[in-house]
Amino acid sequence: MNVSRLSTHSLSVFVAAACFLATFGWESTSQAQPPNLKRLQQQQAEMKRRMEQQAKQAAENAPVLPNDPELLSLHREFIIKAEKLATQYERKKQYDKAREVFEAMNRLVPNLEEAEVGLARMLQIQKTEDKKFTEVQANLGWQDSGVTLQEGIPAMLDVRGTWTLVHETGPEGIEIPNEMRVPDQRVKLGSLIGIIATSPEDLTKGRPFLVRPGHEFKAPKTGRLFFRMYDIDPSDNAGKMAVQIQSTFAE
Numbered sequence: 001m002n003v004s005r006l007s008t009h010s011l012s013v014f015v016a017a018a019c020f021l022a023t024f025g026w027e028s029t030s031q032a033q034p035p036n037l038k039r040l041q042q043q044q045a046e047m048k049r050r051m052e053q054q055a056k057q058a059a060e061n062a063p064v065l066p067n068d069p070e071l072l073s074l075h076r077e078f079i080i081k082a083e084k085l086a087t088q089y090e091r092k093k094q095y096d097k098a099r100e101v102f103e104a105m106n107r108l109v110p111n112l113e114e115a116e117v118g119l120a121r122m123l124q125i126q127k128t129e130d131k132k133f134t135e136v137q138a139n140l141g142w143q144d145s146g147v148t149l150q151e152g153i154p155a156m157l158d159v160r161g162t163w164t165l166v167h168e169t170g171p172e173g174i175e176i177p178n179e180m181r182v183p184d185q186r187v188k189l190g191s192l193i194g195i196i197a198t199s200p201e202d203l204t205k206g207r208p209f210l211v212r213p214g215h216e217f218k219a220p221k222t223g224r225l226f227f228r229m230y231d232i233d234p235s236d237n238a239g240k241m242a243v244q245i246q247s248t249f250a251e
């Protein structure tokens with residue numbers, strides 16, 4: 001065994017020992033660390049994790065722009081002109097048209113902040129542009145609210161009141177007819193339900209929805225809004241509900 005081999009061997013033993021200490025020695029001291037230091041390390045790790053997550057989200061939410069400079073300048077030109085157009089429509093209270101422009105901007109450059117903020121603003125305006133109060137009698141079938149909702153426009157319903165649900169039956173009980181079955185099985189008898197109808201048949205064949213206080217939704221189609229109590233025979237019920245409808249109504 002020559003000297004150089006010996007020294008190499010000694011060196012590798014030293015490295016191994018250092019690694020051992022670095023691994024297990026650190027571990028044993030870390031166990032002995034005061035709780036404050038450990039908490040601080042946990043906080044640092046958590047902060048690092050959050051920052052990485054935020055950076056990842058920012059990258060995912062960054063506007064998607066083309067690399068080609070010519071194409072990029074075309075995109076920019078469109079966005080600048082479109083934003084001006086949206087502002088004009090908004091000033092004229094043509095929120096539908098302004099919304100369409102913001103949607104087009106969003107399609108061309110996804111995640112563009114100006115478009116997303118503008119779109120959210122239009123939706124908020126459209127949701128509260130018109131308001132109407134109506135009463136829904138417990139003892140009647142479908143009742144016309146007098147409001148026509150527009151497809152894709154957000155609407156908000158608020159409701160308050162109490163009413164009495166009566167079921168008079170013999171020993172055979174009551175079967176809920178098919179046309180009164182709602183898709184959501186949790187809908188209870190006596191609840192307020194609504195439907196958007198474009199024809200009288202919709203009132204018997206369409207699918208009603210449950211109305212809750214503060215209920216927000218986008219009208220799935222343009223049509224007249226009707227309400228009633230969810231009951232098989234309303235004629236023996238009593239009381240009424242006051243409903244507030246907010247949206248941008250059709251003329």
Ligand SMILES: [Ca+2]
Pocket residue numbers: 165166167168231232233234235236237
């Ligand atoms: Ca009844």
